[in-house]
Amino acid sequence: RACVRVFPHVGRTLPMAVKLGMVIVTTAYLLANVAYMSLLSPSQIITSKAVAQAAVTVSLGKVFGNIIIPLFVALSCMGASTGSIFMIGRQVFAAAREGHFPRFLSLLHPKRNTPIPALIFPCVIAVTLLFLPTSSIESLIQLSQFTMWIFYGACFAGIFVLRIREPELPRPYRTWLILPALLSLLSLYLLVTPFLRRPVASAVVVVVVLLSIPVYYLVILKSCFAGEKLPSLSDLLARGVHHLCCGVS
Numbered sequence: 001r002a003c004v005r006v007f008p009h010v011g012r013t014l015p016m017a018v019k020l021g022m023v024i025v026t027t028a029y030l031l032a033n034v035a036y037m038s039l040l041s042p043s044q045i046i047t048s049k050a051v052a053q054a055a056v057t058v059s060l061g062k063v064f065g066n067i068i069i070p071l072f073v074a075l076s077c078m079g080a081s082t083g084s085i086f087m088i089g090r091q092v093f094a095a096a097r098e099g100h101f102p103r104f105l106s107l108l109h110p111k112r113n114t115p116i117p118a119l120i121f122p123c124v125i126a127v128t129l130l131f132l133p134t135s136s137i138e139s140l141i142q143l144s145q146f147t148m149w150i151f152y153g154a155c156f157a158g159i160f161v162l163r164i165r166e167p168e169l170p171r172p173y174r175t176w177l178i179l180p181a182l183l184s185l186l187s188l189y190l191l192v193t194p195f196l197r198r199p200v201a202s203a204v205v206v207v208v209v210l211l212s213i214p215v216y217y218l219v220i221l222k223s224c225f226a227g228e229k230l231p232s233l234s235d236l237l238a239r240g241v242h243h244l245c246c247g248v249s
Helices: 010-039 042-047 051-060 062-097 116-130 137-165 178-197 199-225 232-246
Strands: none
Touching (some): 062 116, 137 178, 137 199
16 A cells, blocks of 8 residues: 555556465465475474475585575565565655654655655664664564554455445455455454463553554644644754755765
């Protein structure tokens, strides 16, 4: 939703990209698992810490297994990080344009039309979380995934709300309702399971997410009722970031 502005002919290209992406990724995963089960025994798969590396070591030798596969994994992580940065940055940019974030996060580079502040903002938050004394990669991944599925589930449920409240709303692309129904059930499962495993940490995440509701009402709606789109501090930040981005070549 946040990235559709950069798609040409979104009503045609976005559904096609989603369908092709699902087919390609599903086929690749199925073929990879077939290869693992063909090369390794069940006991090797269970005891191995890196199944792909073990399978390549058996078929091509230790050089490929110890060097090439870790290199491919690193490249895959870089690709996934690039996609995440692009998606999250566009989400921040879209939210700032709607007035839900400070206005400086909606600024674009004057030459490249890149939302530089919106791309830097989540990176700064991620780096800050890494330096917290109680942080670890495993805990950050688990908690961030739990938080993401809260909003994914809300988005899936929102499709039913919009179909009922605004049935005549123009929609460049549509989906069968069975898909958001299944994904809503999946989201519910992925939210309940962490509560059973880590109830305290999951409860803390829910409380932090719920704290954004009073902040929204006190900051965004209050400024709208006062006749201002955003507080004056945000305007000052927007001007400073605008001059900074203009200086970036």
